[in-house]
Amino acid sequence: MTSSASVSYVALSGGVGGAKLALGLCDVLEDPGRLTVVANTGDDFEHLGLKVCPDIDTLTYTLAGLANSETGWGRAGESGAFMEALGALGGETWFFLGDKDLAMHVERSRRLRAGESLSAVTSELRARFGVRAHIVPMSDDPVPTIVETEEGPLAFQHYFVRERCRPRVLGFRHEGAAQARPSAGFLDALAAPDLGAVIICPSNPYISIDPILAVPGVRAALTACEAPVVAISPIIGGQAVKGPTAKMMAERGVAPSAAAIAEHYAGLIDGFVLDEADRDAAAVIAATGVVVEVTATMMTARADKQALARAVLAFAERIGAAG
Amino acid sequence: MTSSASVSYVALSGGVGGAKLALGLCDVLEDPGRLTVVANTGDDFEHLGLKVCPDIDTLTYTLAGLANSETGWGRAGESGAFMEALGALGGETWFFLGDKDLAMHVERSRRLRAGESLSAVTSELRARFGVRAHIVPMSDDPVPTIVETEEGPLAFQHYFVRERCRPRVLGFRHEGAAQARPSAGFLDALAAPDLGAVIICPSNPYISIDPILAVPGVRAALTACEAPVVAISPIIGGQAVKGPTAKMMAERGVAPSAAAIAEHYAGLIDGFVLDEADRDAAAVIAATGVVVEVTATMMTARADKQALARAVLAFAERIGAAG
Numbered sequence: 086m087t088s089s090a091s092v093s094y095v096a097l098s099g100g101v102g103g104a105k106l107a108l109g110l111c112d113v114l115e116d117p118g119r120l121t122v123v124a125n126t127g128d129d130f131e132h133l134g135l136k137v138c139p140d141i142d143t144l145t146y147t148l149a150g151l152a153n154s155e156t157g158w159g160r161a162g163e164s165g166a167f168m169e170a171l172g173a174l175g176g177e178t179w180f181f182l183g184d185k186d187l188a189m190h191v192e193r194s195r196r197l198r199a200g201e202s203l204s205a206v207t208s209e210l211r212a213r214f215g216v217r218a219h220i221v222p223m224s225d226d227p228v229p230t231i232v233e234t235e236e237g238p239l240a241f242q243h244y245f246v247r248e249r250c251r252p253r254v255l256g257f258r259h260e261g262a263a264q265a266r267p268s269a270g271f272l273d274a275l276a277a278p279d280l281g282a283v284i285i286c287p288s289n290p291y292i293s294i295d296p297i298l299a300v301p302g303v304r305a306a307l308t309a310c311e312a313p314v315v316a317i318s319p320i321i322g323g324q325a326v327k328g329p330t331a332k333m334m335a336e337r338g339v340a341p342s343a344a345a346i347a348e349h350y351a352g353l354i355d356g357f358v359l360d361e362a363d364r365d366a367a368a369v370i371a372a373t374g375v376v377v378e379v380t381a382t383m384m385t386a387r388a389d390k391q392a393l394a395r396a397v398l399a400f401a402e403r404i405g406a407a408g
Numbered sequence: 409m410t411s412s413a414s415v416s417y418v419a420l421s422g423g424v425g426g427a428k429l430a431l432g433l434c435d436v437l438e439d440p441g442r443l444t445v446v447a448n449t450g451d452d453f454e455h456l457g458l459k460v461c462p463d464i465d466t467l468t469y470t471l472a473g474l475a476n477s478e479t480g481w482g483r484a485g486e487s488g489a490f491m492e493a494l495g496a497l498g499g500e501t502w503f504f505l506g507d508k509d510l511a512m513h514v515e516r517s518r519r520l521r522a523g524e525s526l527s528a529v530t531s532e533l534r535a536r537f538g539v540r541a542h543i544v545p546m547s548d549d550p551v552p553t554i555v556e557t558e559e560g561p562l563a564f565q566h567y568f569v570r571e572r573c574r575p576r577v578l579g580f581r582h583e584g585a586a587q588a589r590p591s592a593g594f595l596d597a598l599a600a601p602d603l604g605a606v607i608i609c610p611s612n613p614y615i616s617i618d619p620i621l622a623v624p625g626v627r628a629a630l631t632a633c634e635a636p637v638v639a640i641s642p643i644i645g646g647q648a649v650k651g652p653t654a655k656m657m658a659e660r661g662v663a664p665s666a667a668a669i670a671e672h673y674a675g676l677i678d679g680f681v682l683d684e685a686d687r688d689a690a691a692v693i694a695a696t697g698v699v700v701e702v703t704a705t706m707m708t709a710r711a712d713k714q715a716l717a718r719a720v721l722a723f724a725e726r727i728g729a730a731g
Contacts, residue, residue: 134457134518166487170511174536176518184507188493195457195499213497 092281093119094398095274097223099293100128100140101157101327102319102384103286104147106397107218109390110284111148113398117217121274122148125288126203126222127230127259127296130242132180133171135190136197139242140293141207141220142189149214157327160185179247204268221270223297228265230296231258241292250329254336257291259299267300275306282401283307285316287382289330290349291337298353307353313404315356315397317382318343322362326383344369351375356404358382358397376404415604416442417721418597420546422616423451423463424480424650425642425707426609427470429720430541432713433607434471436721440540444597445471448611449526449545450553450582450619453565455503456494458513459520462565463616464530464543465512472537480650483508502570527591544593546620551588553619554581564615573652577659580614582622590623598629605724606630608639610705612653613672614660621676630676636727638679638720640705641666645685649706667692674698679727681705681720699727 094114096107103122111117122144129138139158146152146160153161163183172178182190189210196206202225211220232244234252244250275283288294298304307314320343325331331341339345343363347354347370357375359366360382367377378400384390417437419430426445434440445467452461462481469475469483476484486506495501505513512533519529525548534543555567557575567573598606611617621627630637643666648654654664662668666686670677670693680698682689683705690700701723707713 133514134521135514164487164489164507166507167490167510167514170508171515174511174515174533176511176515184487184489185493187490187507187510188497188499191456191458191490192494192497192499198457210497 091279093274093277093279094121094281094284095271096120096122096284096286097125097288097294097297098122098140098144098286099125099288100143103140103288103293104144104152105384105390106284106286106317106393107144108147108387109384109392109394110398111218112387112391113394118219120218121270122218122220123223123268123271123274123297124207124220125293125296126224127228127292128241128245129227130229130240132242133177133182135182135194137180137182137190137242138193138203138207138222141222142186144220145189145207145211145214145216148211148216148218148220151214159183180242204270208270219270219274221268221274223267223271223303224265224300225268226261226265228262228296228300229260230292231260232292233258245292245329250332254333256337257295259296262296262299263301265300267303267306272302272306275310280310280312281405282312282398283310283314284397284401285314285350285354287317287319287326289319289325289328289333290346291330291333304353313355313401313408314353315358315401315404316346316350316354317358317393317397318346318360318363320346320363321360321382342366347373347375355408356400358393358400376400376407414602416597416600416602417444417604417607418594419443419445419607419609420448420611420617420620421445421463421467421609422448422611423466426463426611426616427467427475428707428713429607429609429640429716430467431470431710432707432715432717433721434541435710435714436717441542443541444593445541445543446546446591446594446597446620447530447543448616448619449547450551450615451564451568452550453552453563455565456500456505457517458505459517460503460505460513460565461516461526461530461545464545465509467543468512468530468534468537468539471534471539471541471543474537482506503565525591527593531593542593542597544591544597546590546594546626547588547623548591549584549588551585551619551623552583553615554583555615556581568615568652573655577656579660580618582619585619585622586624588623590626590629595625595629598633603633603635604728605635605721606633606637607720607724608637608673608677610640610642610649612642612648612651612656613669614653614656627676636678636724636731637676638681638724638727639669639673639677640681640716640720641669641683641686643669643686644683644705665689670696670698678731679723681716681723699723699730
C-alpha cells in the first residue's frame, strides 16, 4: 500500500486517459472512497433531449468495470437497437447511444428535470454502479466548451464526434464559465485537511483540464491548497496516446511535447510526471522549479494503471514531505 | 372494393381493438390515405421524462405491420437492454419501454420540446414508418384521463399498468378537457365534404372513446356531420375481447352487453354493429332508432379484420344512402 488510508486525493480528469489513471488509483488506494475524481463537464451536451455527460460516463463505466475498452467510450457488450430504430425515424444518429448506456442519460435527464443537481445525480448513479470513489462534476452549472475553428465556432461534440476533430482549431471558449461556480464536492475535497495531492490526470489540457480550471475559484483553490499539485503528461514521445491533443497543440503553434504540457500548467503544478521516452525534457522542466518524475506512463494493462498510480502517489508524497 | 376512392373516412380509436379495425380498413380501402384515424390521447403520460402516447404508438406500429401481436403493445422482436440497465440504476421499470420503441418516445419528446405539435410529430413519424392512413391525436392539448377509484384518483397508466386495473372504478375525469381543442386534422377530416362515415372503433367506451368525445366541439361536430356515425361493439357475448371494458361496466353498475354500449353512444350514433353472439340485442337497439348490423366482429386473423372493415363500410354506405 503506497499511502495511508487517512490521506485523501483529488484527481482532475477528462475521459479515457484520466479514467485509466483513476482506475489505477482506485485499485491501489486502501480506501478508494478517499479519492474524489473531478470530471470535466465542458463536453456535456443536450442531445435528443437528453443530458449527455461523456466524461462523467466514461469515468463511471471505467471505475465500475463496465467500460468498452475497445471504443474508449460507452459500455462493453452494448447493443444498438434504439439507435437503429431512431435512424429509421429520421432521428440524429451521429452520436451513438447504446441501449444500456441510454439508461444513464434518460435517468440523469429525468432527475435533472426534477430539480436534482448534476452533483447529486452523478453521486447517486456512480453509487448504483458500485463505484466507491467519488465522481463530482467540476460544476453544477453548464460550462460548454466551444471550439473556435477555421470553419467557425463548433459545439464541442459537433467538433469532436460529428466532425471527427477535422476542422483546424483556433482556440477554445468556456461558455458560461464566468457565471459558474465549482461544485460543492469539488471545493470540499480541495479543502479537506488531510488532502494528500491534487492529481491532474493525463487528459487533454485544452478540452479536459482547462474547462475545469476555467471555473472561477478553481485556480485560486489549487494555488492555495497545501497539498502538492501533480500533473501527468498525456503526451508520450511527441504523440497523444489517444485523441486530438497533439493535433490541437500543433494547430495552436505548440510543438507537441511533454515539456509543452508542463509549460501549459506553469504556476499551477508542483510536480510533473513524464514518460521514459521523454526523459530528455526532464532537465528543462526541472529548471522551471517543478519537481519532475520520470516513469512508464503508458497504461495498457490494468497493471500499468496500478503502477502509474503507485508512482504518482509516491511522487506526491515525496513532494509533500519535502515542501 | 367496398367503397369509392373518392370517399373519406374518420375512425375514432383507442389502442389494440381499434387498431385492428383500422388495419382492416387500410387493407380494404382503395386508398388508405383517405382514412383519418383519430387516436385517444387520454392515456398519454410523461414517463422517465419522455412523452409516451400508447394509443398513437399502437396504431402506428399496427398499421406499419410492426406491432407485437402477443402483448398487444410495443413492437415485435423487441429487446429490453435499456430497461434492464435502467432497473440497475434504480429507475422506474413498471412501464416497459423496449429498446426500439424507445426511439419513438425519445424522438417525439425531442420534437415536442422543440415546439412541434403532437399532430405534426405524429404525422411525420407515421409517415416514416410507411403508414399511409393519417393518424391524428384527438387534441394537441393534454387531456389526461384520471381514473377515480375506491383507493382515490389514479393517473391512467398508474391504474392501467402499475395497478393492472385492480382498484374498483368509480368514474373518470378528463383533466384539462374544458380548455382543450380538437386537433386541426380531426376537425378537417370531420368537415371533409366527401366524408363517407365516422367509425367508432370497438374500443373501450370509457377510456378510449369518451376522452375523444370530451374535447369541446367534438360531439357537436359529430352530430352536425352528414355522414353516418357507426359504432362497433367492443363487447361480445358479455365479455370484452381484451382489457377492462367489461370489468369497468360492472363496477359502474352496468351489465356488460352490446346493448349497454349502444346506449352509451345514444344520440351520437346512426348505426351500431354487434356480434352474431349478441344477435338477441339487435331488436332492442333498433327500437331506439339506431340502424343495427349483425356480423362476426371478433378480429383474430388478418382476414377477420378485413371482413369486419368491409362489413362496416358497406353498412355505413347503406345508412348513408338511406339517410
